[in-house]
Amino acid sequence: MTFPTRDECLALDASDPLAAYRDEFVLPDGVIYLDGNSLGALPRRTAAHLQHVVTQEWGQGLIRSWNDAGWFEAPRRLGDRIGTLIGAGPGQVVVCDSTSINIFKALTAALGLRPGRDVVIGDRDTFPTDLYMMEGATAGTHEQRLISADGPALADVLDDRVAAVLLTQVDYRTGRMYDMAAVTAQVQAAGALMIWDLAHSAGAVPVDLDGCGADLAVGCTYKYLNGGPGAPAFIYVATRHEDATQPLSGWHGHADPFAFTPDYSPAPGISRFLVGTPPLLSYAGLEASLEIWDRVDMADIRAKSLALTDLFISLVEARVGSHVEVVTPLDHAVRGSQVSLRHEDGYAPMQALIERGVIGDFRAPDLMRFGFTPLYVGYADVWDAVDVLTDVLTTEVWREPQYATRLAVT
Numbered sequence: 001m002t003f004p005t006r007d008e009c010l011a012l013d014a015s016d017p018l019a020a021y022r023d024e025f026v027l028p029d030g031v032i033y034l035d036g037n038s039l040g041a042l043p044r045r046t047a048a049h050l051q052h053v054v055t056q057e058w059g060q061g062l063i064r065s066w067n068d069a070g071w072f073e074a075p076r077r078l079g080d081r082i083g084t085l086i087g088a089g090p091g092q093v094v095v096c097d098s099t100s101i102n103i104f105k106a107l108t109a110a111l112g113l114r115p116g117r118d119v120v121i122g123d124r125d126t127f128p129t130d131l132y133m134m135e136g137a138t139a140g141t142h143e144q145r146l147i148s149a150d151g152p153a154l155a156d157v158l159d160d161r162v163a164a165v166l167l168t169q170v171d172y173r174t175g176r177m178y179d180m181a182a183v184t185a186q187v188q189a190a191g192a193l194m195i196w197d198l199a200h201s202a203g204a205v206p207v208d209l210d211g212c213g214a215d216l217a218v219g220c221t222y223k224y225l226n227g228g229p230g231a232p233a234f235i236y237v238a239t240r241h242e243d244a245t246q247p248l249s250g251w252h253g254h255a256d257p258f259a260f261t262p263d264y265s266p267a268p269g270i271s272r273f274l275v276g277t278p279p280l281l282s283y284a285g286l287e288a289s290l291e292i293w294d295r296v297d298m299a300d301i302r303a304k305s306l307a308l309t310d311l312f313i314s315l316v317e318a319r320v321g322s323h324v325e326v327v328t329p330l331d332h333a334v335r336g337s338q339v340s341l342r343h344e345d346g347y348a349p350m351q352a353l354i355e356r357g358v359i360g361d362f363r364a365p366d367l368m369r370f371g372f373t374p375l376y377v378g379y380a381d382v383w384d385a386v387d388v389l390t391d392v393l394t395t396e397v398w399r400e401p402q403y404a405t406r407l408a409v410t
């Protein structure tokens with residue numbers, strides 16, 4: 001079987017319109033980083049920005065920085081900047097809390113908007129926190145129905161009892177992507193609200209929340225958006241739902257937080273989805289990376305993402321197709337920005353790859369997962385990564401006992 005040569009990949013890198021962004025990231029020598037779908041790489045500018053926030057805004061500005069350095073406005077300011085990446089007009093996104101907590105707020109807000117309906121739908125295959133939070137948010141009040149790639153399908157369980165549907169647009173294991181516009185329309189036609197988890201979409205694929213008429217959405221900033229480990233999440237609430245009630249009625253969501261009244265009165269608009277004091281140092285990491293994202297066209301990201309994943313898939317099939325099964329869809333329309341390979345073990349080969357400088361990750365029970373981040377991954381990286389993978393699989397070096405020990409984080 002023929003496959004592209006390394007020189008052809010170098011030629012693609014030379015004509016890549018996004019190639020210059022690579023220098024904006026710190027990437028260790030000898031590492032090919034294919035795990036930006038888990039933790040994005042460090043932008044070069046982040047350290048200096050954090051240094052500034054720590055030494056100047058905190059060190060010198062002290063408490064005054066809540067006003068003078070824009071700390072108080074950070075959740076809305078950063079929310080609007082993320083909004084431009086996910087098709088959300090201003091005033092509908094805030095950066096706050098974790099994705100898990102935002103799922104809880106989004107779900108309970110949605111359920112409150114559909115009184116009298118007693119069913120929620122989730123996805124059995126999704127990242128489990130979505131299911132755990134759904135359980136917590138609906139225990140004793142709503143029946144849960146779970147769809148799956150193996151069935152039942154959404155159409156099988158959607159009826160006039162359903163209040164809300166929570167789905168992750170890009171599946172964390174397989175990289176399969178839902179058609180956001182079609183699914184949103186299907187859910188709304190049944191009178192339910194549609195909540196999207198964009199953990200593997202934001203900064204990975206073009207998203208048009210307003211255009212699709214989505215109701216609510218949540219997502220991470222530490223993956224493709226490079227905000228840093230544990231960077232705050234975001235929540236989107238369509239303007240038509242901005243009077244919805246969310247149950248975590250903390251003082252940053254109050255209409256007048258500094259009036260210090262004993263009663264809770266929710267702020268107008270998206271601010272009511274805030275809860276407590278924002279962790280400003282984490283916001284600073286995200287603010288630094290968004291300066292890069294402000295300059296990026298998501299259409300360029302998508303074009304290169306598909307080219308990189310196509311290249312990876314074709315090299316894998318040609319060189320190690322008998323050792324692994326590509327579980328990520330080949331159809332562009334339903335593929336996110338990762339490729340997952342099923343292998344009889346999965347864990348040990350990934351450890352062997354990591355030791356050789358190719359960093360992906362493992363998702364139980366048997367998937368080797370590779371994320372493709374067009375800002376800092378190039379075509380020759382893909383070629384080199386598959387070369388190392390070929391060596392690891394064909395020599396069976398992964399069977400050596402040191403690769404079998406499971407670490408806490410896989």
Ligand SMILES: Cc1ncc(COP(=O)(O)O)c(C=O)c1O
Pocket residue numbers: 098099100101126127129130168172197199200220233
């Ligand atoms: C679909 C999805 N939702 C949520 C999360 C994480 O949520 P949190 O940031 O609260 O840990 C992940 C993490 O990978 C995820 O894949």
